[in-house]
Amino acid sequence: MSQVQGDKWNLILDAAYELFGANGFYETKMSEIADRAGIAKGTLYLYFSSKEQLFAAMTKRDFEQFLEQIANGLQQGESLKERLSVAASHHLRYFYDRRDYTKLFFMMPNNDPEMLQEIQSFMAQYIRILADMLDDGGFTEPKLLAKSFVGILDMMKMDILFDPTFKEEDVQQRVVFATNLFMNGCMHQK
Amino acid sequence: MSQVQGDKWNLILDAAYELFGANGFYETKMSEIADRAGIAKGTLYLYFSSKEQLFAAMTKRDFEQFLEQIANGLQQGESLKERLSVAASHHLRYFYDRRDYTKLFFMMPNNDPEMLQEIQSFMAQYIRILADMLDDGGFTEPKLLAKSFVGILDMMKMDILFDPTFKEEDVQQRVVFATNLFMNGCMHQK
Amino acid sequence: MSQVQGDKWNLILDAAYELFGANGFYETKMSEIADRAGIAKGTLYLYFSSKEQLFAAMTKRDFEQFLEQIANGLQQGESLKERLSVAASHHLRYFYDRRDYTKLFFMMPNNDPEMLQEIQSFMAQYIRILADMLDDGGFTEPKLLAKSFVGILDMMKMDILFDPTFKEEDVQQRVVFATNLFMNGCMHQK
Amino acid sequence: MSQVQGDKWNLILDAAYELFGANGFYETKMSEIADRAGIAKGTLYLYFSSKEQLFAAMTKRDFEQFLEQIANGLQQGESLKERLSVAASHHLRYFYDRRDYTKLFFMMPNNDPEMLQEIQSFMAQYIRILADMLDDGGFTEPKLLAKSFVGILDMMKMDILFDPTFKEEDVQQRVVFATNLFMNGCMHQK
DNA sequence: CATGAATGAGTCTTCATTCAT
DNA sequence: TATGAATGAAGACTCATTCAT
Numbered sequence: 001m002s003q004v005q006g007d008k009w010n011l012i013l014d015a016a017y018e019l020f021g022a023n024g025f026y027e028t029k030m031s032e033i034a035d036r037a038g039i040a041k042g043t044l045y046l047y048f049s050s051k052e053q054l055f056a057a058m059t060k061r062d063f064e065q066f067l068e069q070i071a072n073g074l075q076q077g078e079s080l081k082e083r084l085s086v087a088a089s090h091h092l093r094y095f096y097d098r099r100d101y102t103k104l105f106f107m108m109p110n111n112d113p114e115m116l117q118e119i120q121s122f123m124a125q126y127i128r129i130l131a132d133m134l135d136d137g138g139f140t141e142p143k144l145l146a147k148s149f150v151g152i153l154d155m156m157k158m159d160i161l162f163d164p165t166f167k168e169e170d171v172q173q174r175v176v177f178a179t180n181l182f183m184n185g186c187m188h189q190k
Numbered sequence: 191m192s193q194v195q196g197d198k199w200n201l202i203l204d205a206a207y208e209l210f211g212a213n214g215f216y217e218t219k220m221s222e223i224a225d226r227a228g229i230a231k232g233t234l235y236l237y238f239s240s241k242e243q244l245f246a247a248m249t250k251r252d253f254e255q256f257l258e259q260i261a262n263g264l265q266q267g268e269s270l271k272e273r274l275s276v277a278a279s280h281h282l283r284y285f286y287d288r289r290d291y292t293k294l295f296f297m298m299p300n301n302d303p304e305m306l307q308e309i310q311s312f313m314a315q316y317i318r319i320l321a322d323m324l325d326d327g328g329f330t331e332p333k334l335l336a337k338s339f340v341g342i343l344d345m346m347k348m349d350i351l352f353d354p355t356f357k358e359e360d361v362q363q364r365v366v367f368a369t370n371l372f373m374n375g376c377m378h379q380k
Numbered sequence: 381m382s383q384v385q386g387d388k389w390n391l392i393l394d395a396a397y398e399l400f401g402a403n404g405f406y407e408t409k410m411s412e413i414a415d416r417a418g419i420a421k422g423t424l425y426l427y428f429s430s431k432e433q434l435f436a437a438m439t440k441r442d443f444e445q446f447l448e449q450i451a452n453g454l455q456q457g458e459s460l461k462e463r464l465s466v467a468a469s470h471h472l473r474y475f476y477d478r479r480d481y482t483k484l485f486f487m488m489p490n491n492d493p494e495m496l497q498e499i500q501s502f503m504a505q506y507i508r509i510l511a512d513m514l515d516d517g518g519f520t521e522p523k524l525l526a527k528s529f530v531g532i533l534d535m536m537k538m539d540i541l542f543d544p545t546f547k548e549e550d551v552q553q554r555v556v557f558a559t560n561l562f563m564n565g566c567m568h569q570k
Numbered sequence: 571m572s573q574v575q576g577d578k579w580n581l582i583l584d585a586a587y588e589l590f591g592a593n594g595f596y597e598t599k600m601s602e603i604a605d606r607a608g609i610a611k612g613t614l615y616l617y618f619s620s621k622e623q624l625f626a627a628m629t630k631r632d633f634e635q636f637l638e639q640i641a642n643g644l645q646q647g648e649s650l651k652e653r654l655s656v657a658a659s660h661h662l663r664y665f666y667d668r669r670d671y672t673k674l675f676f677m678m679p680n681n682d683p684e685m686l687q688e689i690q691s692f693m694a695q696y697i698r699i700l701a702d703m704l705d706d707g708g709f710t711e712p713k714l715l716a717k718s719f720v721g722i723l724d725m726m727k728m729d730i731l732f733d734p735t736f737k738e739e740d741v742q743q744r745v746v747f748a749t750n751l752f753m754n755g756c757m758h759q760k
Numbered sequence: 761c762a763t764g765a766a767t768g769a770g771t772c773t774t775c776a777t778t779c780a781t
Numbered sequence: 782t783a784t785g786a787a788t789g790a791a792g793a794c795t796c797a798t799t800c801a802t
Contacts, residue, residue: 026216040784151345152338177334185375230767406596420763524747528722535721565755610788
C-alpha cells in the first residue's frame with residue numbers, strides 16, 4: 001500500500017491514526033493532524049477531501065492490515081484449535097498494541113454511511129475467515145459460532161483497554177481461556 | 191424514579207435518549223433536545239448543567255434500568271441454564287427494542303472521565319451479577335466466563351442493529367444458540 | 381429615605397450596592413442580588429423595573445448620601461481652609477470605607493442616558509457646594525477651582541483603591557497634603 | 571508599531587478602539603468590530619484570543635502612544651512651568667481629540683487582572699515622568715504632587731467629554747489655569 | 761405582595777474548508 | 782504540489798424578564 005500511495009499519504013494516515021485514536025473523531029482537529037504530520041493544513045485536502053473521508057481512509061487501512069495479518073497468521077496453524085488460538089492471539093495483541101488509542105474503538109463520526117459500510121464490510125470479512133475455518137471443521141452454524149468467538153475476544157478487549165494493571169503476559173492467558181471455552185462449547189454442540 | 195425526579199426531568203431524558211441514541215452525542219444539538227421535549231432551550235439548563243452532564247444522566251438512568259430489570263428477571267430462573275437464558279433474552283431484547291437508537295452505543299463524549307467511570311461501573315455490575323451466578327454453579331474463573339457470555343451476546347447485537355432482515359423471532363434463536371454454546375463450553379472446562 | 385421607601389426597597393439597594401460595587405454592572409446578576417437580599421428574583425421587579433433602573437436607584441441613593449453628608453460636615457468648619465479640609469476628609473474617607481467596592485466607580489451601564497444624567501447632576505451639585513465656598517472666599521473662577529480640588533482628591537483615591545499597603549492613617553496625610561497644595565495654589569492665583 | 575505588527579493587527583485595534591470607546595466593552599460585539607474592520611469574525615481570533623485580550627491589546631497600544639507622545643513633548647519645554655504646560659496640553663488635547671469615545675474611559679471589563687495591571691502600570695509610568703520633573707525642580711513629595719496635577723487635569727476632562735459647548739480654544743484656557751494653579755501651589759508649599 | 765420555573769433572544773467562540781500565492 | 786490566512790456557519794450557554802400560582 002505504501003508503495004501505491006505516496007509517502008505523504010501514509011504520513012497523514014499515521015498522524016490521523018494516533019490522534020483520532022487518542023481523542024476520537026470529534027475531538028481531533030484537522031489542524032492537529034496537519035501539525036503532527038508536519039505539513040500544512042491545506043495540504044490535507046490535496047489527499048483527502050474531508051475530515052470524514054480521512055477518517056474512513058485511516059480506518060480502511062487499519063482494517064485491511066488487520067485482515068491481512070490474521071489471514072497470514074492462520075496459514076501457520078495446523079489444527080482448528082491452533083488456528084483459533086492464532087486468531088485469538090492476533091485479535092488481543094492488536095488491541096494490546098493499541099491500548100493507548102482507546103477512543104478509536106468507540107468514536108467514529110455519526111451519520112456517515114460510508115463509514116458504517118466500511119465497518120460492516122470489515123466485520124463480514126473477519127467473520128467469514130473464521131466461519132470458513134469452522135465450516136471446514138464440520139460445525140453447523142459456522143457464522144454464528146464465528147461471531148460468538150469474536151464476541152468473546154472483543155469483550156476481553158475491555159480489560160486490556162481499561163484495566164491499568166493488565167500486563168502483556170495476561171494476553172496469552174486470555175487467549176488460552178477464550179480458545180478453550182469456545183472449542184469446548186463447539187465440540188459439544190448438538 | 192419518575193416520582194423522585196420531576197416529570198420534566200424524565201421528559202428531557204426521554205428526548206435526550208432518542209436523539210443521542212439516533213445521532214450520537216456530537217451530532218445532537220441541545221436545541222433539538224429542547225424541541226423534542228417541548229420546552230425552551232434555557233429550561234434544559236435548569237435541570238442539567240451541560241450537554242455532557244445531560245448525556246451522563248441519561249446514560250445513568252438507562253444503565254440502572256438495565257441492571258434493575260436483569261436482576262428482577264434472574265429471580266425467575268430455576269437452573270443455571272434457565273437463568274443464563276433469561277439474561278441472554280434480556281440483553282438481546284434490550285437492543286432489539288432500541289434498534290433504532292443504534293448510535294448510542296458508539297457515540298459518547300470523549301475525554302469525559304465521569305462518563306468513562308459510569309460505563310466501567312455499569313460493566314462491573316453487570317459482570318458481577320452473572321459471575322456470582324456462575325460462581326454458585328461451581329465454575330472456576332467466573333468473571334472471565336461472565337465476560338465471555340456478555341461478549342457473545344454483544345456480538346449478536348450487531349446483527350440486530352445492522353441486519354435489516356432481522357426479525358423478532360430471531361432474537362429467541364440467538365438466545366438459545368448463545369446459551370447452549372456457552373453452557374457447553376463451561377461444562378467441559380478443565 | 382428608608383422611612384419613605386419600604387424596608388425591602390433599601391434591602392435590595394444594599395445588596396445591589398455591594399455586588400455592583402464589587403463586580404460592576406455587567407458582571408452582577410439579578411439573581412445574585414436577589415439571593416443576597418434574601419428575596420426571590422421576581423420580587424426585584426416589584427420594586428425596580430429593570431436592572432438599569434435598579435443600578436440608577438442605587439447610585440442615586442449613594443450620591444444623595446454623599447452630598448448630604450458633605451453638606452452637613454461643611455457646617456462645622458470655621459475658616460475656608462478648615463472647610464476644605466473637611467471636604468477632603470469626607471471625600472477620601474468615603475472611598476476608604478468603600479475600598480472593597482472598587483468597581484462601582486468604573487463600571488456602569490453604557491448607553492443609559494438616565495445614568496449619565498445622574499452622574500452629571502451629582503458632579504454639578506458637588507462642584508457647586510465647593511464653588512460656593514470658594515466664591516465666598518473671593519476667588520475668581522470658583523468652578524474651575526472646585527473641579528481642580530475634586531480632581532486632586534479623586535486621584536488620591538487611586539492609592540486608596542489599589543495600594544494594598546494604604547492604611548487609615550494615610551488618609552489624613554493626603555487630606556493635609558491636598559488641602560495645603562490647593563490653598564497655596566489658590567492664594568497666589570493672580 | 572505598525573511595521574512590527576501587521577497591518578491587519580492595527581486595523582482591528584483601530585476598529586476596536588472606536589467601538590469600545592463609543593459603546594464600552596460589554597456593549598460592543600465582536601461581530602461589530604469585525605464588520606468595522608472589514609474582516610470576518612473568525613479572523614479576529616487569529617490575532618486576539620478573546621474579547622478581553624483584544625480590549626487589553628487596544629488599551630496597551632493607546633497607553634503606549636500616550637506615554638510616548640508625552641515623553642517626546644516634554645523634551646521641548648525649557649522651564650519646569652513650560653514643561654508642565656506641555657504635559658497639561660497633551661493630556662487635555664488627548665481627551666479633546668477622543669471626545670467621541672467617551673465610554674472608553676469608563677468601561678472596561680471587570681475582574682480582568684491583566685487589564686487592572688495594565689492600568690496601574692500606565693498610571694505608574696505617567697506619574698513617574700511627572701514626578702521626576704518635579705523632583706528635579708527640588709520639590710518634596712514629587713509623587714503626590716504629580717498625582718495631584720494629573721488629578722486636576724483629569725477632572726478638567728469631564729468638561730471636555732460632557733459639555734457640548736466646549737470648544738477647542740477652551741482647551742488652552744484650562745491648560746493655563748491648571749498649570750498656574752498647580753505651580754503656585756507647589757511654589758508655596760512648606 | 762411574593763415566588764421561582766420557564767422563556768428565548770443574544771453572543772462568543774470554534775474549526776472544517778477554501779483559495780490566492 | 783504546498784501553504785496558511787481568511788472565512789462564516791453553527792451551537793452551547795447565559796441571564797434579564799415574565800407570569801401563573
